[in-house]
Amino acid sequence: MPAHDVLIIGAGLAGQRAALAAAEAGATVAILSKVHPVRSHSVAAAGGINAAINPADDWRSHAYDTVKGSDFLGDQDAIEVMCSEAPEEVLHLEHIGVTFHRNETGHLDLRAFGGASMKRTAYVADITGQAILHVLYEQLMKHHETVDRYEEWFVTSLVQSEDGTCIGAVARDIRTGTMENFTAKNVILASGGAGQCFKPTTNGLICTGDGIAQAYRIGAPLMDMEMIQYHPTTLVENGFLITEGARGEGAHLLNAAGERFMEKYAPNKMELASRDVVSRAEQTEINEGRGVGVNGEGIYLDITVVPKKRVHEALREIVNIGKDFAGVDITAEPIMIRPGQHYIMGGVKTDIWGRVPGVEGLYAAGEVACVSVHGGNRLGANSLLDTLIFGRRAGEDAAKRAAGMTMPEVPDSRLNEDVAEIDSIIAREKTGRRISEIKDELGTELNQHVAVFREEEGLQQSREVVKRLKEEAKTAYIDDRGTVFNQDVLGAIELGYMLDCAECIVEAAIERKESRGAQFRTDYPERNDEEWLKHIDLTLNGDGPTVSYSEVTFTQWQPEERKY
Amino acid sequence: MAAIADSDQGPETKGAMQEFTLRIRRFNPETGEAPYWDEHTIELEPHRSVLEGLLQAKGRFDGSIGIRCSCKAAICGSCGVRINGQPGLACHTHLDKAAASSQTGDGVIVVEPMGNMPVIKDLIVDMDAVHWKKIARVTPWLINKEPVPEREYVVDRESMVDVTQAMACIQCGACVSDCLSMEVDPSFIGPAALAKAYRFVGDPRDDQQFERLKDLAEDPAGIYDCTHCFKCIEACPKGVAPMNQIMRLRRRAGNDHGIVDRNNGARHESAFGTLVKQGGLLHEAELLPRSYGGDSWFGKFAPPAGLELIDSLPVITRALLRRKVTPKAALFPHKLAKADLQNVQRIFEAIEEKEDRHELNLYITGYDEEPAAGGEHSQAAPEQGQPGIEPEDSPTR
Numbered sequence: 001m002p003a004h005d006v007l008i009i010g011a012g013l014a015g016q017r018a019a020l021a022a023a024e025a026g027a028t029v030a031i032l033s034k035v036h037p038v039r040s041h042s043v044a045a046a047g048g049i050n051a052a053i054n055p056a057d058d059w060r061s062h063a064y065d066t067v068k069g070s071d072f073l074g075d076q077d078a079i080e081v082m083c084s085e086a087p088e089e090v091l092h093l094e095h096i097g098v099t100f101h102r103n104e105t106g107h108l109d110l111r112a113f114g115g116a117s118m119k120r121t122a123y124v125a126d127i128t129g130q131a132i133l134h135v136l137y138e139q140l141m142k143h144h145e146t147v148d149r150y151e152e153w154f155v156t157s158l159v160q161s162e163d164g165t166c167i168g169a170v171a172r173d174i175r176t177g178t179m180e181n182f183t184a185k186n187v188i189l190a191s192g193g194a195g196q197c198f199k200p201t202t203n204g205l206i207c208t209g210d211g212i213a214q215a216y217r218i219g220a221p222l223m224d225m226e227m228i229q230y231h232p233t234t235l236v237e238n239g240f241l242i243t244e245g246a247r248g249e250g251a252h253l254l255n256a257a258g259e260r261f262m263e264k265y266a267p268n269k270m271e272l273a274s275r276d277v278v279s280r281a282e283q284t285e286i287n288e289g290r291g292v293g294v295n296g297e298g299i300y301l302d303i304t305v306v307p308k309k310r311v312h313e314a315l316r317e318i319v320n321i322g323k324d325f326a327g328v329d330i331t332a333e334p335i336m337i338r339p340g341q342h343y344i345m346g347g348v349k350t351d352i353w354g355r356v357p358g359v360e361g362l363y364a365a366g367e368v369a370c371v372s373v374h375g376g377n378r379l380g381a382n383s384l385l386d387t388l389i390f391g392r393r394a395g396e397d398a399a400k401r402a403a404g405m406t407m408p409e410v411p412d413s414r415l416n417e418d419v420a421e422i423d424s425i426i427a428r429e430k431t432g433r434r435i436s437e438i439k440d441e442l443g444t445e446l447n448q449h450v451a452v453f454r455e456e457e458g459l460q461q462s463r464e465v466v467k468r469l470k471e472e473a474k475t476a477y478i479d480d481r482g483t484v485f486n487q488d489v490l491g492a493i494e495l496g497y498m499l500d501c502a503e504c505i506v507e508a509a510i511e512r513k514e515s516r517g518a519q520f521r522t523d524y525p526e527r528n529d530e531e532w533l534k535h536i537d538l539t540l541n542g543d544g545p546t547v548s549y550s551e552v553t554f555t556q557w558q559p560e561e562r563k564y
Numbered sequence: 565m566a567a568i569a570d571s572d573q574g575p576e577t578k579g580a581m582q583e584f585t586l587r588i589r590r591f592n593p594e595t596g597e598a599p600y601w602d603e604h605t606i607e608l609e610p611h612r613s614v615l616e617g618l619l620q621a622k623g624r625f626d627g628s629i630g631i632r633c634s635c636k637a638a639i640c641g642s643c644g645v646r647i648n649g650q651p652g653l654a655c656h657t658h659l660d661k662a663a664a665s666s667q668t669g670d671g672v673i674v675v676e677p678m679g680n681m682p683v684i685k686d687l688i689v690d691m692d693a694v695h696w697k698k699i700a701r702v703t704p705w706l707i708n709k710e711p712v713p714e715r716e717y718v719v720d721r722e723s724m725v726d727v728t729q730a731m732a733c734i735q736c737g738a739c740v741s742d743c744l745s746m747e748v749d750p751s752f753i754g755p756a757a758l759a760k761a762y763r764f765v766g767d768p769r770d771d772q773q774f775e776r777l778k779d780l781a782e783d784p785a786g787i788y789d790c791t792h793c794f795k796c797i798e799a800c801p802k803g804v805a806p807m808n809q810i811m812r813l814r815r816r817a818g819n820d821h822g823i824v825d826r827n828n829g830a831r832h833e834s835a836f837g838t839l840v841k842q843g844g845l846l847h848e849a850e851l852l853p854r855s856y857g858g859d860s861w862f863g864k865f866a867p868p869a870g871l872e873l874i875d876s877l878p879v880i881t882r883a884l885l886r887r888k889v890t891p892k893a894a895l896f897p898h899k900l901a902k903a904d905l906q907n908v909q910r911i912f913e914a915i916e917e918k919e920d921r922h923e924l925n926l927y928i929t930g931y932d933e934e935p936a937a938g939g940e941h942s943q944a945a946p947e948q949g950q951p952g953i954e955p956e957d958s959p960t961r
Contacts, residue, residue: 097706436623480628
């Protein structure tokens with residue numbers, strides 16, 4: 001039975017960074033992921049990573065932009081940590097081999113990004129996430145003696161001791177179907193977001209909220225779950241992401257009349273206002289009949305205003321996406337986009353070291369977590385930063401905590417239950433619905449009522465739908481009866497994770513009766529600091545979530561009207 | 565994982581739904597039975613991908629179809645397969661194009677697991693056993709130039725854009741799948757791992773460029789084991805053009821570092837260039853002795869050349885008997901009209917007079933860059949619509 005000081009679940013940027021940090025601090029480390037690490041969804045982060053590297057910049061400016069971007073819901077102590085440590089982290093990445101693009105003097109080049117008061121986004125063309133992820137994996141290969149990799153292992157449960165401390169996880173080797181107990185002094189969840197609850201989404205099929213649900217099921221609090229980011233530029237064709245880097249390089253947004261409509265909504269920052277603002281502006285244009293395309297459901301993103309040579313050098317990925325997936329040459333004509341589900345600001349509540357309050361031994365970092373540095377709305381190019389800063393901090397702190405501990409004893413009870421559960425799913429009669437149908441209905445429902453604009457009636461409908469789908473999921477059947485790469489049975493488990501996440505997302509969206517950041521309630525269109533300048537926390541109680549509130553941490557910046 | 569498939573695909577925006585038939589090569593290691601073909605008819609708009617077709621089949625008809633996938637947008641590199649015999653990403657191939665390139669006569673889209681790697685189940689292959697093992701072979705991490713600066717390494721702007729082409733590799737394995745050299749010699753380090761190697765050799769922050777090149781040149785399974793078949797360039801969905809990266813490793817090893825390897829790779833390339841420059845066309849019979857004995861007329865008298873000639877006698881005899889070569893063609897070089905010969909030699913002069921070697925890279929040149937003003941030597945841009953296929957200067961120069 002594998003036993004480690006630190007067990008990391010998920011091998012995207014947060015997980016790999018945590019593994020390297022914990023190993024460097026002297027801990028024995030295992031990193032476990034349901035996909036090969038380089039398939040993790042961090043790979044899709046395109047635009048870049050924010051850091052106040054330019055000597056003329058100041059991390060406080062970055063922090064203020066982040067606070068403002070969060071619509072003052074972000075915790076300022078955490079934001080200060082993230083922004084002040086950002087330059088050092090980016091330089092560390094540079095030193096281990098990330099091929100950040102340079103300016104004419106050979107120093108790190110920085111590009112403009114949404115909601116930022118100056119250029120502070122370091123980048124590798126428009127494959128920044130991929131470049132960093134692959135370089136971290138290079139480091140994992142280099143440190144193969146100190147970090148054990150469990151690639152293509154699927155976690156079914158977190159394991160607790162009698163006093164509630166997290167002491168490991170149960171996981172299934174996808175390749176063989178073997179179930180195993182993983183013992184650990186500390187567990188770091190780094191398993192990403194829950195975008196698959198929505199359809200369409202820019203998120204990969206693997207983003208099924210596993211870690212959020214696993215933590216929730218053992219009593220960890222979830223926070224800011226109502227805050228779902230809709231990215232302003234996703235392809236109308238299929239929901240694929242077009243990087244914010246395009247607008248950072250100067251691209252325009254145009255409505256059917258050919259107007260740069262952002263003038264009306266954000267006269268100063270125009271296309272580079274924060275994402276919630278731009279997405280709302282686009283959706284308003286579409287709803288009011290000024291959209292483009294056959295059904296008027298799109299907006300034009302005009303990249304032709306960016307010099308061709310620059311597009312090929314810095315935005316090549318979206319040249320390919322335009323060509324391959326929409327049949328559009330973005331250097332010659334505008335491309336049709338619209339807001340699309342992209343990111344969840346909420347997640348497993350943690351402190352600034354990634355520790356989950358109330359569950360000793362459990363950490364979370366990256367999209368699965370809510371520190372909360374993003375509050376109501378995440379700035380572009382802050383997600384990579386979040387994963388790396390808090391991944392590292394969680395790894396360091398977990399290693400430190402492990403140093404004085406003895407290895408816990410993990411009973412087989414949880415393992416046996418999970419084995420039985422999987423057997424029972426495989427044995428189900430083909431009388432219920434198909435897993436894929438339930439998933440589709442969930443995604444379509446949430447995308448309709450828990451999207452850019454929300455209101456009570458739609459949210460209540462979503463709540464009922466999710467409740468019904470949870471029931472239906474209990475009898476949903478699968479086809480694969482095998483053990484080797486039985487993706488079907490894992491899909492059934494993932495569906496359960498997604499439904500737990502969806503339930504919490506809807507619950508929190510119903511609870512927050514105001515408009516802040518990504519939560520825009522047409523029935524409560526104003527921000528209401530008096531009543532709602534607070535986090536919504538959800539904890540599992542019996543079969544569903546219980547709501548409580550926690551304070552937002554303020555340090556230097558008081559709430560003010562938010563204008564771009 | 566992508567365990568749950570989609571059973572339909574969002575709003576219809578382009579074209580009406582059409583039926584497509586997928587013929588999937590299935591294999592279940594648990595039954596002890598041989599691989600078999602499984603057909604499903606799916607309904608999607610023609611611009612949707614083969615992956616979406618597979619996911620529909622999986623979602624609606626048979627959840628046991630095994631395929632790795634996640635991003636659906638050619639970024640994560642999970643869904644490498646063969647479609648109608650061609651390696652690539654399932655998410656990166658449109659259904660209408662796949663149906664048009666069908667070899668079955670009735671438009672059926674044939675989907676098989678990638679080659680050169682053992683199949684685990686259905687379309688899932690064991691990449692650890694081949695691909696990742698080879699990646700590990702090339703010391704795949706940066707070995708820092710010391711001292712590591714306090715801030716970033718200050719390096720040439722173009723150098724980072726340049727290695728981006730190799731960094732763009734998503735490790736999907738499509739190039740490994742159909743590498744002909746690897747099929748013949750499974751120990752060949754292969755296109756993906758060698759492209760990865762270029763990412764370090766081309767990185768000015770790496771301290772071991774010479775050592776890396778020496779290692780890869782001396783290894784019989786290294787850079788000179790590639791036969792320029794272009795398969796990997798065709799296969800690569802990301803324009804990494806692995807073979808080009810291998811050729812760049814050779815130029816760095818042979819030309820820049822003067823590494824003369826025990827595989828006679830560097831000498832072979834040099835002899836190839838010399839012969840073409842002198843005669844306008846390759847003189848095949850002269851190539852082998854020069855590759856082994858040295859790049860001059862006297863090369864054939866050097867002992868290693870003699871030994872290799874004796875070694876090759878059975879092959880030469882067979883070639884003569886089958887009229888692949890005639891004694892005349894073997895002894896006398898091909899004749900080229902004088903004007904043609906001069907044209908060939910002018911190409912050599914034009915290239916050799918340049919101070920810097922011109923390396924093409926899509927991240928630098930794009931597809932259709934307007935010709936630089938007054939630059940009569942500027943390279944012709946690659947044809948549009950052929951991502952990753954760049955005209956190389958003679959691969960053996």
